[in-house]
Amino acid sequence: MIQFPAEQLANLHRLAPELVLCFFGILIMVADPFLGPAKQRILGWLAFVGTLVALGAVRLMALDQGMAYNNLISADAFSIFMHVVVIGSAALAILGSMQYLEQEGIQRGEYYALVLFASAGMGILAGANELVTAFIGLEMSSISTYILAGFRRRAVKSNEAGLKYFILGSFATAFFLYGIAMVYGSTGTTRIDLVRDALEKLITAQGRLDSLSIVGLALIFVGLGFKVVAAPFQIYGPDVYEGAPTPVTALLASGPKAATFALMLRIFYVGFGTADGLWFWAIAISAVLTLCIGNFAALVQTNVKRMLAYSSIAHAGYILVAFAAGTVYGVAAVLFYLAAYVLMKVGAFLVIAHLGQRDEQRLKITDYAGLGTKQPVLAACFTLFLFSLLGLPATGGFLGKFFAFQAALDSRIVWLVVIAAINSVIGAYYYLRVIIAMYFWEPSKDYTPSKVAPAVVLALTIAAIGTLYLGILPSHVLDYAKAAADSLTLH
Amino acid sequence: MTLPFIVFFVCAILAVVGALTLILAREPIHSALALVLVMVSLAVLYLLLGAEFIAAVQIIVxxxxxxxxxxxxxMLLNAGVEERTDYSKLAKYAGLPLGIFLLLALAYWMFDSFIGKQIANGVGGTNASVSTRELSAQLFQKYLFPFEATSILILIAILGALVLAKKDE
Structure with missing residues (x-):
């Protein structure tokens, strides 16, 4: 007799953020037809409230940590840290979307519902302790973002971005799924903590790892490497990031990336943690390629949005450097980097979204000439984000890089740190070029600045204060990151 | 050679041929029919593994x-013959050999693995038949969460169709 698993309802609170996000997503879908075109903005604020309530629900989750749903979901400090990062990035992206969507004439409820569903998927990714669950979470976040990338239906570039992302993304998902099948074939389980035990047994029995599980891990890396836009799977990245509506690009570059890194950490550090040095070279080589391709390609870009797309590829490289460390400190460095990265990247893309004006016409670096005199506050904000991306002291980006390099040095991977540091210097060129254009170039005459909406002001203020806070007083967040890293590797 | 063995190879070859036809055919309707072939041969493979329910679902759905x-x-789109752009040189001279290499490497590693050797020696393979009852127990008890989360996934897909199909106001 099959009984209804009542005990599974007992720990529903460990899924509270996802439940809240889905609830608000459905609420927006239902409310959408009742609101006239003029009142669509309310839905945006409703979505923002949804993310705030979800952040509150994360607090609830933190009160009683543990496993949920037959150990498929893990509500540990690691998951909580990543939940705050991804839901925070969704909140900022929603704030940055309202004015943009109105100006493009695509203000619709489905947009916000999709953002919320996507962040629910990212939340599942952050907490998944089982590969099939992780797969569903990955698909939730991916499919939502495929649609969001093509949301400007009248723009050819946006269509291209949506289609390209959809086809290549599905291809990458297939790799991930194939990898799961291989790992299941070799270990007989899809639960990440049990995979660890099974592999340990296999190693003691045979003296080496089963080749099926190695191939499985390699395929999983292909699938997830695609989602975090790591080289050599980065081909689609710049086109999609450039073509997608800019607030969507802000979300794409932050939330899904962070959530996928969280899943990667769990699979590599927990599931395959006992296999010493198995994945080190894959991660290290990918890190070098990602850094070099991202930074060198960004050097020649004249479109600022595309340049920042390459820059976000490069940043995935710095994160991989910390990832390669293979220690608890490495995990903490990845987490801190992700927190800092999300703030500065969303901030930078939201500034671009605002300055792009109607139909995203003004994206060239020449369009940024003289911004420092025309819109000093906005220019100062953008400068701060660029400095942080560049890695100047007193910003979150600097400490993120610092901890990442330190983690790699602690594991004696000096060559990787040297390459990353050289890349960091190369990166300075293209960030500084934008700043120089803003402050020293002659402003173009035909440009009339548009008013910055209160929601965008709020988003940029949060991102700017967060970036400075992480740069000046990092100890609080770093402690959380360390606790999260401990909870991940505790098993 | 036993009968299941022969059936397996026939269906496996049909599935691969169907998949290749699906990609290479220039008429969309030919691709669609090739896909039917793939689906049906896969259903037979599921049957061979003792998963009747999955096989039935495969056929029906x-x-x-x-x-x-x-x-x-x-039919509604009246889709004509597929137009081909110039083949990418990179795909032709690097992609194809690399793809074949990947295929061979995967086959080798699978054969080399613990499970692969067991199957090759006739020891392993799955003999645990997956009954519908067991499957539902797994689905609604152990894997209840991914099952429920799939409903949100379907909701997202419906939303996506809505976004793509809705007329601009």
């Missing part, structure tokens, strides 16, 4: 419902 939709869409 994939070969039946989904394919009918495909054929209808092709």
């Amino acid at each position: 994939y070969a039946g419902a989904v394919m009918v939709l495909f054929v209808f869409v092709i």
